[in-house]
Amino acid sequence: MSLIVVGTMAFDALETPFGKVDKIIGGSATYVAWSASNFCNNIKQVSIVGGDFPQKEMDALAKRGVAFEGVEVVKDGKSFFWSGRYHMDMNTRDTLVTDLNVLAQFNPQLPDAYQDCEFLMLGNLVPAVQKSVINQLKKRPKLIVMDTMNFWMESALDELKEVIGMVDVLLVNDSEARQLSGEFSIVKAAAKIQAMGPKFLIIKKGEHGALLFHNNQVFYAPALPLEDVFDPTGAGDTFAGGFIGHLAKTKDISYSNMKTAIIVGSAMASFCVEKFGPSRLQEITMEDITDRINEFVELVNFDINLV
Amino acid sequence: MSLIVVGTMAFDALETPFGKVDKIIGGSATYVAWSASNFCNNIKQVSIVGGDFPQKEMDALAKRGVAFEGVEVVKDGKSFFWSGRYHMDMNTRDTLVTDLNVLAQFNPQLPDAYQDCEFLMLGNLVPAVQKSVINQLKKRPKLIVMDTMNFWMESALDELKEVIGMVDVLLVNDSEARQLSGEFSIVKAAAKIQAMGPKFLIIKKGEHGALLFHNNQVFYAPALPLEDVFDPTGAGDTFAGGFIGHLAKTKDISYSNMKTAIIVGSAMASFCVEKFGPSRLQEITMEDITDRINEFVELVNFDINLV
Numbered sequence: 151m152s153l154i155v156v157g158t159m160a161f162d163a164l165e166t167p168f169g170k171v172d173k174i175i176g177g178s179a180t181y182v183a184w185s186a187s188n189f190c191n192n193i194k195q196v197s198i199v200g201g202d203f204p205q206k207e208m209d210a211l212a213k214r215g216v217a218f219e220g221v222e223v224v225k226d227g228k229s230f231f232w233s234g235r236y237h238m239d240m241n242t243r244d245t246l247v248t249d250l251n252v253l254a255q256f257n258p259q260l261p262d263a264y265q266d267c268e269f270l271m272l273g274n275l276v277p278a279v280q281k282s283v284i285n286q287l288k289k290r291p292k293l294i295v296m297d298t299m300n301f302w303m304e305s306a307l308d309e310l311k312e313v314i315g316m317v318d319v320l321l322v323n324d325s326e327a328r329q330l331s332g333e334f335s336i337v338k339a340a341a342k343i344q345a346m347g348p349k350f351l352i353i354k355k356g357e358h359g360a361l362l363f364h365n366n367q368v369f370y371a372p373a374l375p376l377e378d379v380f381d382p383t384g385a386g387d388t389f390a391g392g393f394i395g396h397l398a399k400t401k402d403i404s405y406s407n408m409k410t411a412i413i414v415g416s417a418m419a420s421f422c423v424e425k426f427g428p429s430r431l432q433e434i435t436m437e438d439i440t441d442r443i444n445e446f447v448e449l450v451n452f453d454i455n456l457v
Numbered sequence: 458m459s460l461i462v463v464g465t466m467a468f469d470a471l472e473t474p475f476g477k478v479d480k481i482i483g484g485s486a487t488y489v490a491w492s493a494s495n496f497c498n499n500i501k502q503v504s505i506v507g508g509d510f511p512q513k514e515m516d517a518l519a520k521r522g523v524a525f526e527g528v529e530v531v532k533d534g535k536s537f538f539w540s541g542r543y544h545m546d547m548n549t550r551d552t553l554v555t556d557l558n559v560l561a562q563f564n565p566q567l568p569d570a571y572q573d574c575e576f577l578m579l580g581n582l583v584p585a586v587q588k589s590v591i592n593q594l595k596k597r598p599k600l601i602v603m604d605t606m607n608f609w610m611e612s613a614l615d616e617l618k619e620v621i622g623m624v625d626v627l628l629v630n631d632s633e634a635r636q637l638s639g640e641f642s643i644v645k646a647a648a649k650i651q652a653m654g655p656k657f658l659i660i661k662k663g664e665h666g667a668l669l670f671h672n673n674q675v676f677y678a679p680a681l682p683l684e685d686v687f688d689p690t691g692a693g694d695t696f697a698g699g700f701i702g703h704l705a706k707t708k709d710i711s712y713s714n715m716k717t718a719i720i721v722g723s724a725m726a727s728f729c730v731e732k733f734g735p736s737r738l739q740e741i742t743m744e745d746i747t748d749r750i751n752e753f754v755e756l757v758n759f760d761i762n763l764v
Contacts, residue, residue, distance in 0.1 A: 334546075335685055337683060337684045338684060340682075358665035358666070359677070367755075368682055368756060369757070369758075369759065370679035370680075370682070370757055372677035375668060375677070376642070376644060377642055377644045377645060378642055406759075413759055413761065443761060444761075449675060450677055452720055453713065453716075453717060
């Protein structure tokens with residue numbers, strides 16, 4: 151039940167209506183690893199950082215079963231840095247700064263110990279890097295999950311479509327699904343995207359939940375209504391981590407188990423937004439997670455008794 | 458299990474990205490009655506129309522158990538007319554024309570035969586009229602459900618709040634809930650609105666479903682993802698009709714049965730949007746409705762098996 155996680159490990163500076171932080175730990179692979187390591191203790195990280203990235207952050211994840219052999223450390227380089235400001239609705243944000251730094255030279259070489267992994271999570275990255283990782287695996291994983299974003303649809307569409315054709319599960323948000331398919335209707339968009347290759351498509355809708363499409367089936371997972379969304383940074387990656395973490399733990403990639411995995415991912419994301427950065431993920435226990443998942447069960451539970 | 462429905466019976470002219478109609482039957486009470494009459498055959502309509510309103514439209518509803526004694530016909534007057542244009546996302550629309558016509562003189566007098574009704578549905582109307590109907594009932598109904606809209610929050614807030622304090626269930630959409638409460642967080646907005654009086658609050662989110670709040674409990678009903686939303690006019694009223702129709706049929710106003718009623722309302726609304734005006738509601742059978750409700754069961758059904 152080993153899981154490869156490919157993505158960024160980085161610094162973020164954030165402004166939300168609730169506060170501001172100058173430089174905290176971030177990056178898609180960071181959030182995925184914190185989330186997935188609740189369910190799976192054999193995670194193999196693939197990323198690149200500068201000499202400025204704190205060793206103690208990697209040590210904290212290593213204690214949870216995350217391997218860093220595949221993380222390149224460029225001693226005299228600086229880690230990827232992103233800065234953004236969220237609007238009141240927390241669904242829209244402005245990017246203030248994007249400093250690629252060492253990410254500009256990211257060309258991961260998979261260590262031998264990473265071969266034979268059963269699950270592969272491709273965090274949001276340039277499609278060429280995602281493709282390179284898939285191609286370096288001698289044996290195709292049992293399941294490949296891919297996250298991406300609108301930026302690549304605008305700047306590298308052909309390469310993006312090629313990678314989409316190689317994966318089992320694609321994660322996008324609703325506006326990205328519309329952009330990728332050219333269809334306004336989410337149902338039509340889902341059909342077109344499935345025709346590009348992925349047998350499973352997850353469309354994330356933030357506070358409105360997420361949809362899972364598979365053939366002609368659809369599953370609607372709600373988001374837990376929260377009193378405050380403090381900082382949405384990393385919520386999508388945390389969702390992905392909970393999703394693939396549950397699948398890697400159970401080794402069951404059926405549609406039915408993917409529905410459960412989406413609830414697990416939604417529960418993890420609902421923790422992530424409660425504090426700045428990954429800090430909330432670093433303090434929760436399995437008991438907290440189980441309680442939160444039970445709240446989801448209560449949230450959607452109804453009896454059909456039409457008399 | 459009699460149900461009073463108060464609202465408009467009107468003409469609409471509509472433009473959507475899929476087409477245009479010049480003058481079709483509309484009005485909140487029309488949609489509520491078409492929807493609720495699938496579940497309850499003792500409906501007492503309260504409205505006002507001009508001499509131009511087709512008798513055959515009332516005859517069609519009368520066959521389904523809808524009484525029109527409380528509908529004032531102003532022979533030399535014209536019925537309320539609304540014209541609007543929907544944008545591509547179908548969630549936003551421009552009002553092109555609002556001709557109040559006979560609605561400007563609407564001052565309903567409840568017939569004696571309408572007393573002792575157990576359920577009261579107050580469709581979106583000037584709050585003074587909604588209040589007048591409540592006050593005319595000698596015995597308070599078992600359940601009063603009220604719909605309203607942002608227009609009254611801007612033009613008659615004090616009177617609106619007074620009526621809100623008199624009802625059991627309030628229906629608003631998410632932006633209206635924020636406007637009414639002054640809170641951006643939906644959870645905080647729901648708490649503030651419940652403190653105004655209604656023990657139950659339903660927040661409608663269009664294609665993102667609906668939330669039911671009751672004390673500290675919350676239920677999330679999804680909307681069925683649809684291939685095409687042809688015309689959203691009346692979807693909220695149709696939802697309300699299915700909701701109160703199911704409650705009137707079952708005579709059970711528990712939180713648990715309200716969750717079921719929301720699923721019934723959501724299923725009815727999903728039919729409404731498939732064609733212009735109420736035409737789709739006029740052709741569906743109970744079998745269609747049951748099939749659609751079962752689709753909702755499939756949509757949200759998942760197993761929690763965390764192994």
